[in-house]
Amino acid sequence: MRSENTQEITQIIKEHAIRWNTLKNEVRKGIIGQDEIVERIFIGLLCNGHILLEGVPGLAKTTLIKCIAQAIGLEYKRIQFTPDLLPADLIGTLIYNPKTQEFQTKKGPIFANLVLADEINRAPAKVQSALLQVMQEHQVTIGDKTYHLEVPFLVLATQNPIEQEGTYRLPEAQVDRFMFKLLITYPEYEQERLIIEKVFQPEEINKVIGKQEIRESQKLVEQIYIDEKVVEYILKIVFATRFPKEISGLEEVSSLIEYGASPRATLTLHHAAKAYAFLKQRHFVVPDDIKSIATDVLRHRILLTYQAEAENVTTDQIVQKILRTIPSP
Numbered sequence: 001m002r003s004e005n006t007q008e009i010t011q012i013i014k015e016h017a018i019r020w021n022t023l024k025n026e027v028r029k030g031i032i033g034q035d036e037i038v039e040r041i042f043i044g045l046l047c048n049g050h051i052l053l054e055g056v057p058g059l060a061k062t063t064l065i066k067c068i069a070q071a072i073g074l075e076y077k078r079i080q081f082t083p084d085l086l087p088a089d090l091i092g093t094l095i096y097n098p099k100t101q102e103f104q105t106k107k108g109p110i111f112a113n114l115v116l117a118d119e120i121n122r123a124p125a126k127v128q129s130a131l132l133q134v135m136q137e138h139q140v141t142i143g144d145k146t147y148h149l150e151v152p153f154l155v156l157a158t159q160n161p162i163e164q165e166g167t168y169r170l171p172e173a174q175v176d177r178f179m180f181k182l183l184i185t186y187p188e189y190e191q192e193r194l195i196i197e198k199v200f201q202p203e204e205i206n207k208v209i210g211k212q213e214i215r216e217s218q219k220l221v222e223q224i225y226i227d228e229k230v231v232e233y234i235l236k237i238v239f240a241t242r243f244p245k246e247i248s249g250l251e252e253v254s255s256l257i258e259y260g261a262s263p264r265a266t267l268t269l270h271h272a273a274k275a276y277a278f279l280k281q282r283h284f285v286v287p288d289d290i291k292s293i294a295t296d297v298l299r300h301r302i303l304l305t306y307q308a309e310a311e312n313v314t315t316d317q318i319v320q321k322i323l324r325t326i327p328s329p
Contacts, residue, residue, distance in 0.1 A: 009223060010283045016217050017281040019209050023071055029203040030067035031060060033191035039279060040180050040296060041068060041156070045214060046221050046275040049179025049268065050135050050155040052120075052300065059184045061158050065116045072214070073207040074113035074152070081123035083168075087130035094143045105142050110134055113150060113211075117157040121167040131155065132174045152214050172259075172303055179268050180293075181300035217278070224274035226285040229329035233287055234269045237294060240322045241265075241302050249325040253318055256308035261301040268297050287328035295319045 020042055027038055037053075041064075044051045053061055062078060069076035079090060092108035109115065110131070117131060134140055135155050139148045157178070159170075175181070187195060242260030244250035273289045280289075295316055302315045 006283065009220075013220055013224075013278060013283050014281045016213070016220055017279055019213065020217070020279055023208045026071040026205055026208045027064075027067045029205050030070075030198070031064050032194045032198060033187045034060075034064060034184065037064065037182055037184060038068070040182055040293075041065075041154075042279060043272050043275040043293070044154050044156075044179055045072075045152055046218055046278065047179060047268075047271045048138075048152060048154070048218070049272070050157070050177065052157050052159065052175065052178040052181045053184055054159045054161050054181065055184030056186075057160060059186070061156075061184060062116060062118065065114055065156055067205055069114045070205040071208050073210050076114045076116070077109040077112035078116040078118060079109050080118050081120050081127065083122060083124065085123045085127050087127055090127060090130055091134065091140045092142050103143065105145065107142075107147070108140075110140060111147070111149065113152055113154065115153075115155045117155055119160060119167075120157040121159050121170055124168050125171075128168065128170060128174060131157075132177055135177055152211065152218075175300045176262055176264055178300065179272065180296040182296055183299075221271075221275045221278050224277050224283060224285060226270065226274060227329075230273075230285050230287060230290065231270070233326070233329050234266060234273075234290060236326050237290070237298075237322060238263075238266045238269070240326055241298065241318075244322075247325065250322065253321060256305055256311075256313050256318060257302060258305045259303040261298050265297055265301045269294065272297060291323055291328070294323060 024035070024038055024042070028035075031038065041051060043049070055061060065078075066076060068074075088108070090108050091110050092106050094103040095106050096102075097104050120128065120131070134149070138151075138153055139146055141147075160167075238261050240247050240250060240260075241257060244253040244257060269290060272293050273285045276289045276293055277283070277285045298319045299315045302318060304313065304315060304318075308318075
């Protein structure tokens, strides 16, 4: 890459990244203390990747998505998943019109830019499969006609970790399709004080960027430079989840991992690291970018053994152990 081109692309990336920082500040008008979660959702938008949110009720997951949708000017839909939900309730169906004697297409709530799948594990497997097929293919077939979903298209699915009665566990193969699994925690003491003030003095959220600017930023993310050494670092991390016995310092981890991360994890780390660098106003990826996102990318892609569960070992602890053991370039 010539130096003039490098300087030019660096300046363009900086200008676009500043807009996303302005967007973050706009979202802060409605959300307190979830900066990292907001940043990960931005990465999802930049990479067309879907996100699984896990947190107890009342942590403003729905409000968060609404605020982002308002600040970007995207169409937003919320779907409450229940045991009696049908795939047609999600994607749409054909309705017979007796006046015209023809079938008319009624599109479901999946036809939006931002879709909140609330408590996804409360719906049976056939509904979960319908949603995940849409996420993978970005298209819906109703009757004999196929509809392509408008870009950007982002599904944010939520799970409640404390109440499992009446739920249907998401299979690992389906969970793997989510770019990130994010854990939303309680706000800090002073943050909760600010939340009280926000409730009684809400601020209006203005549109900061639009669909066209999102598409332009997505193209810029693809141009972010990632060195071959950083690519090797990504590969070593992912392969360490599959074959920990072969790496010095990780021998004891092998008894805790049933299955390691899939190739989809490798692709996600590669793409998400570029988006992370973009948001940090850089035109290149550094190893610390990989470390920053690795846990969110891998926590739902590593299947633990019964021994790990008995010892209360989490995938987060295993990922951190791998990051400490694998030397960064």
